[in-house]
Amino acid sequence: MGEFELIRHYFAAAPCAQAGEGVALGIGDDCALLDIPAGEQLAVSTDSLVAGVHFPEAADPFLLGQRALAVSASDLAAMGATPIGFTLALTLPAARADWLQAFARGLNQMAQSCGLRLIGGDTTRGPLSLTLTVFGRLPRGQALTRSGARVGDLLCVGGELGDAAGALPLVLGQLQAEPALAEALLTRYWSPQPQLALGQALRGRATAALDISDGLLADCGHIAAASGVALQIEQARLPLSSALKTLHGLDSARLCALSGGDDYRLAFTLPPGELSALQAAGWPLVVVGQVVAGQGVQLLNEQGQCMALPVAGYQHFEGSA
Amino acid sequence: MGEFELIRHYFAAAPCAQAGEGVALGIGDDCALLDIPAGEQLAVSTDSLVAGVHFPEAADPFLLGQRALAVSASDLAAMGATPIGFTLALTLPAARADWLQAFARGLNQMAQSCGLRLIGGDTTRGPLSLTLTVFGRLPRGQALTRSGARVGDLLCVGGELGDAAGALPLVLGQLQAEPALAEALLTRYWSPQPQLALGQALRGRATAALDISDGLLADCGHIAAASGVALQIEQARLPLSSALKTLHGLDSARLCALSGGDDYRLAFTLPPGELSALQAAGWPLVVVGQVVAGQGVQLLNEQGQCMALPVAGYQHFEGSA
Known part of the structure; x- marks a missing residue:
């Protein structure tokens, strides 16, 4: 040929x-x-x-x-x-x-x-x-970059996190799971759905955005650095699928969401006034935290106290620019 | 990092x-x-x-x-x-x-x-x-594609052909050559100069164009197929460097130019009326043949007779689209 x-x-x-x-x-x-x-x-x-x-x-x-x-x-x-x-x-x-x-x-x-x-x-x-x-x-000029997050913005994600990371042991044959459970997670690994419509709906509304590929912590770190702010994540607000929690338990499920990567959901910052219109339109967004003064990413427990960060997203040789 | x-x-x-x-x-x-x-x-x-x-x-x-x-x-x-x-x-x-x-x-x-x-x-x-x-x-609309060659056009190339193919045995360590000779050919292999200025000068003048990567015969075949014409190449007109002829001899040098590949010179078809203005402006173009009715590529000897085609460019699994 x-x-x-x-x-x-x-x-x-x-x-x-x-x-x-x-x-x-x-x-x-x-x-x-x-x-x-x-x-x-x-x-x-x-x-x-x-x-x-x-x-x-x-x-x-x-x-x-x-x-x-x-x-x-x-x-x-x-x-x-x-x-x-x-x-x-x-x-x-x-x-x-x-x-x-x-x-x-x-x-x-x-x-x-x-x-x-x-x-x-x-x-x-x-x-x-x-x-x-x-x-x-x-x-022109309406692209969602990483650099526009402002103190007072809400930190949102486009749906449940961690499923793809939770599927990885299944992909690698290191773990077995009952078919329904395995399929739910494997689908999120092999067929992530790029949130193209959500991204377009966020134009002119979100102040910063990216897609989560390295885990929420690491990717929020990119927004924080590019915007010159700190991002607070409230651990209790992390959206986790029941399949993920069933297979791995709550603590591991949270770790998948925070540091696992491969989600390909959007994470974005939103002025509070934009929230209700987007929710009313049915967009699958979940508030997981907020933008505050400072730098880096903070993880808060249910009492609002800063927690020690788990492995802060995998920094690897591979990278996209 | x-x-x-x-x-x-x-x-x-x-x-x-x-x-x-x-x-x-x-x-x-x-x-x-x-x-x-x-x-x-x-x-x-x-x-x-x-x-x-x-x-x-x-x-x-x-x-x-x-x-x-x-x-x-x-x-x-x-x-x-x-x-x-x-x-x-x-x-x-x-x-x-x-x-x-x-x-x-x-x-x-x-x-x-x-x-x-x-x-x-x-x-x-x-x-x-x-x-x-x-x-x-x-x-808009001025791109040089492969599909516009017309019967009566001249077939031109942007300079000497075959040097990179002639350098390949040196690159692979299969052949030695005196330094000056080796350098002349190796430079054409490792540092081809994309003919960007020539390409821009041909906008609105050339009827079809491409860059020669698989050898003149194979690439002329692409123009012929896309344009629904035949391309005649006069073997005696092939521009060959003295380094190439010295190292490989005339017959092998011609084969390098026809079937060797890696030239990254432009090949293009030009209405005869466009030739003199481009030549006067000093563009390094060489007429090597013409466009005639028919299909495919014909190679002509010095008597204007059709020759058997040598290996017709390497058709390989690798390809660009």
Whole structure:
């Protein structure tokens, strides 16, 4: 199979009616061309997933395809961007049709659900890894950055935390669980749903936002540092699924939420006056704390006292910028 | 070193005064933000280089940094785009300071010479590989695609061909050459100069264009297929460096130019009326053939007779789209 055919054959097959607005030229030339409406900016993010580091070598290719795109699209959600498309750089030990077919099916399914169109890429032979670059657009000056949190804002998250971290021992085969419990957590690991609509709803409302990839503590640390404030998290307010609590117990479930990573939920700061309108509109947001003067992240117990921080999110060599 | 610090420390150090126009938000948030002027389009291309496949594992990191960005920027040249910036996804077995420093120096040097600014990226641990996504802009509708070649156009290239392919046995240590000869060829392999200015000069003049990465024959085949025409190459017109001919002899030098790849010169089709103005302006273009009715690529000897095609460019699993 020739130069472009591999990508065309496997990845450009799925019709994707709602996606691809703004794509003037897709796969097959030296560059893709995007049209950005006047008054809007382009948002860009790049993420790599490496076998043996970010996922098991033998991972189900359908699930891997879903997850890879979801992780990348989540960065668009964090900025409040409207999705346009993505490029895929896929490095594979060999071009196995069954693997490619399943991977493409997972990728295409997530692409459709996110409204993202594959606009180009590169396929190479080598140790299994994926690099996705996602593109979105948003009105100029309305991006949700990490630097706007103000003292008095509420700290919110977009739903239950810790499920993906709680699923990791299942993914790695270190733990068994009854099917219903396992499925609830594994779905959150393999098929996180990027909160794209929530991110867009937060434009002009949230003062700072990001998606939680390294755990709530570490990611709140990024907002605190970029905004020059401190973020207080009230431990009792952490939204935890019953599956997570059942499998791991309350203390471990909290640790998953605080330091586990891989949630891909939004965390954001919100002036108190914005809360009720967003709640009335049905957005799945949970207040977990507030912004105060100072620096860093504080964890409060039920008496409002500062607790010692558990492992403060995993600082690892891997990182996204 | 933390989440963004690795990239910031090594790759964002070099001041890059002329680069970065249009970058509203660079490294450090969930996405970078680009401003595309009204009436312009964004051009995007992604390329991966994998150790052991595209370059030797022990490659000099300075040269690798130069080459990786040059290869990607060449796709912007092929579309006639004005460079904006790039993202870097770097996968490394370990974060060795000396390697990173040298790699960043090569990358930054090519970035400055191309007018490209690093706007984001991802660093991960794993087998050595690089994926670069480059961004440029161009007036809407003026991109040089592969599909516009017309019967009667001239087929041109942007300079001598085959040097990089001729350097490959030196890169791989399979051949020795006297220093001056080796350096002339190795420079063309490790530090190809993307023909960005030529690409921009061809906007509104060339009817089709691409950059030669798989060898002239294979890449002309792409233009022929996309445009629905045949491309004739006159073998005697192939521009060959004296270094290439001295090291390999005329027949092998021609084979390097036709089927070798890695040139990263532009190949383009030009209405005859456009030729003299471009030549008068001093652009390094060489007419190597013409566009005729039919399909595919024809190679003509000095009597104008069709020759059997040599190995028709390497069709490989690796490919860019």
